[in-house]
Amino acid sequence: xxxxxxxxxxxxxxxxxxxxxxxxxxxxxxxxxxxxxxxxxxxxxxxxxxxxxxxxxxxxxxxxxxxxxxxxxxxxxxxxxxxxxxxxxxxxxxxxxxxxxxxxxxxxxxxxxxxxxxxxxxxxxxxxxxxxxxxxxxxxxxxxxxxxxxxxxxxxxxxxxxxxxxxxxxxxxxxxxxxxxx
Numbered sequence: 001x002x003x004x005x006x007x008x009x010x011x012x013x014x015x016x017x018x019x020x021x022x023x024x025x026x027x028x029x030x031x032x033x034x035x036x037x038x039x040x041x042x043x044x045x046x047x048x049x050x051x052x053x054x055x056x057x058x059x060x061x062x063x064x065x066x067x068x069x070x071x072x073x074x075x076x077x078x079x080x081x082x083x084x085x086x087x088x089x090x091x092x093x094x095x096x097x098x099x100x101x102x103x104x105x106x107x108x109x110x111x112x113x114x115x116x117x118x119x120x121x122x123x124x125x126x127x128x129x130x131x132x133x134x135x136x137x138x139x140x141x142x143x144x145x146x147x148x149x150x151x152x153x154x155x156x157x158x159x160x161x162x163x164x165x166x167x168x169x170x171x172x173x174x175x176x177x178x179x180x181x182x
Contacts, residue, residue, distance in 0.1 A: 001039070001045070001069060001074070003059065003062040004047070004076045005022070005048075005050060005076065005078070005079070006021065006022025006046075006047070006078045006079060007048070007049050007055070007077070007078075007094045007095055008095055009093040009097050009099075011098070015079060015169070016168075017173075019048045019049070021078055021130075021169040021172045021173060028179040029074065029076075029179065031179075034179045034180065038071070041061055041062060045062070050095065051094055052107055055092070059112060063120040063122060064120055066122040071122065077127075079131055080093035081093060082099065082133060083163060084101065088136065089136075089140065090108070091108055092109050092131065111144070113125065113127075125154070126155070126156045127155070128158045128171075129159050130169055130172045132164070132165040133163055134166065136163050141155070142157075
């Protein structure tokens, strides 16, 4: 099951590659000849410029569907991201996120997944994050997710960068090219 979220954050500079890159990734991933994924939501697994709450609801619905289908969930977020250096937290910044980010005003994906895994057990999870500082999310996930005692939890977390800015949606554009080339 596939959920692709592409989001600007109103209080940060506009990302010129959105929503185009998110749409192209989604189309490549659901193409039966390429990614062959099924949408994680009805009617589509593509969500553009959601609020923090809408993104959280969509991610939960995607977990619920993947669990019901006994499927792996592929979750992609393309947009703005920020790290909180003091505690190592990483936040996705949907359209109405506040800055600096904190729980409730932005989306801490690592904590969100950890909480959802208490209720939903997908076959696996693949996370693709094309934002600034996304590598800090990888580090946080590596610390938090293996400690969950909820059965076997297979996951991959692919990030656009380490602990620095990402540029121009390059990570996602490369994924799209690889998918299209086969």
